[in-house]
Amino acid sequence: MSGAPHSVPSTEWPDAQGRFGPYGGRYLPETLVEPIEELERAYTAVQSDNTFLSAFAHLLHTFAGRPTPLDFAARLTEHLGGPRIYLKREDLLHTGAHKINNCIGQGLLTLRMNKRRVIAETGAGQHGVATAAVCARLGLECCVYMGTEDMERQRLNVGRMRMLGATVTPVDSGSRTLKDAINEAMRDWVTNVRTSHYLLGSVLGAHPYPRMVRDFQSIIGCEARQQMLEAEGRLPNTLFACVGGGSNSIGLFHAFLSDSSVRMVGVEAGGRGTHLGEHAARLAAAAGYTGARPGVLQGTYTWVLQTDAGQIATTHSVSAGLDYPAVGPEHAWLADRGRAEYTAVSDEAAIDAARTLSRTEGILCALETAHAVAELIRRAPTLPRDSAVILNVSGRGDKDMETLARHL
């Protein structure tokens, strides 16, 4: 499966207006509307362009290191007493997370649109590093916005971005995390829209971003589904993935959406409590987390953590990549229809889970991924012993060593 274009599984969503049911849409300042229509046209054109698709597949293979293995986790399986756990190893990709799949796609699209400058936001720094690497590879100028709190807790990645030639601009407004980095990236975009492409890092923002980023990430599930059929001769019982904006999770889920026997679990950041401000759980109301309602943030209509007056709330998570008050609109729609299930785990449970995965499997995962691991550990006793599950290891944990070292 190496180097050949993957075909994105077709779905009816989003519709032509960029809606997933009621969610999604395009809530942008007027200055950005015609440029984003141009982006949509460019993206539509490359979907059936073999030159583009081959270049995408080629870079995914030679530059990023696809396909990634589906790795049977024998010792974790034994430790938990079943189910049979398979790890989709996105952590093995170049730059250390799934983010690069989307960056290669959008980087090539930037060239197609004859733009030479790329703007990006980053939370955990993984999207920033992947964008910086792709821009260096393609000869594009790269400008990354990052909240000062995130720069502090993901310092390693700030250095990596700068080494790769990117300009990293600190953002000191609001909660000084991902949301504020996106605001600042959008301000740059609205100013330099004629020359710059905004390379958004998750399935967020205005149409066509949620769809385009999903499509570029859908390679994860396409590979995993086939690998599972080869390894086990059957489909998995359940998929587990962490949900920040929702790109690694939708990337895994997408290829399985029409396999009605496959359950999907998205895991959000439960932070340090269930009250507004203590967590970043937008869809896990059933698990007791409060403060989320449908609303509009940064271009899209989706579930948003906010006050009664419609001001966006601050969030908390030990994991910078999950510390964001809104969720990708397609997840909101999957949740409404019960097609996927969303829950949240605490900072502490995530850190414990990172330790467990490290010691049973020799894999030091990102704190984002650790949330999905924690939920898998919690649910393992309820799953059929001989069933198979897939956990998306969205990234590796080197960036989190300073945080983790405090809990050793």
Next chain:
Amino acid sequence: MGGLEPNARTRIGRRFEELRRSGDLGLVAYLTAGDPSLEATRQIVLAASEAGADVVELGVPFSDPLADGPVIQRASERALKGGTTLRGVLDLVRVIREQSNVPLVLFSYFNPVLQFGLETFAACAQSAGADGTLITDLPPEDSSDYRMALRSRGLDTIFLAAPTTGEVRMRQIASVSSGFLYVISRTGVTGERDSLSDDLPALLRRARSTTTLPLAVGFGVSLPGHVSILGGLADAAVVGSALVAEVERASSADEAASNVAARVRLLKQAGIHGMSRREAAAAERGSET
């Protein structure tokens, strides 16, 4: 109804009718409501109106003002820290309306309005005495519920046109706008600039050829020189960050009110003494022949 003529039923439409007759350039003053308090804003709005502001836009503060530059970002932060809510801003409209006839536009990001409820918002805005609304991050495509709610209460819905807006889209935007069309002078966020964009005359000609709505130009307009240039091209200048910066610099509400009034007076004079629309039209005819 719709984008063909200034809506004569609202204060906004009537004010632009008067301006059209006198040939003066209108001045639209933007202020962030609740910065530093709603009572201060009341005082500043009344002062601005007495000094000659033709329309006042009251900015509803939002936690994530992604179309705004640093000056209005800081003002929004101060207003939110003081506990300002949309309900509070609507109360402010009512209080101002008891004391003044100045046309009032509520200027907001979409989420606070959406959470308030579109119908409730429209009803409260009307009963408080507002004349129109403008939502920064709501393009026409996703706005039909909003427009229906506001128009059924007789409020003007003002939309924005940008330098990146082509002719077809400009026509579409104008067709859903009423009161006036807000023309964004340049790509970018709100904030003062030394000079206006070189592309602005072409943008305004494009807008003029697609609509008879009054054109108000904003983003970066702060100096008398900007305003006098606009006299030949547009129907009104929108001044925001320059006034908000006066509020920020002032050490009391009285000082803020008198400094904002002074700035409004200066800009309004520049609009009156700059090239009038009639003179500009004559000049253009002259250059053609």
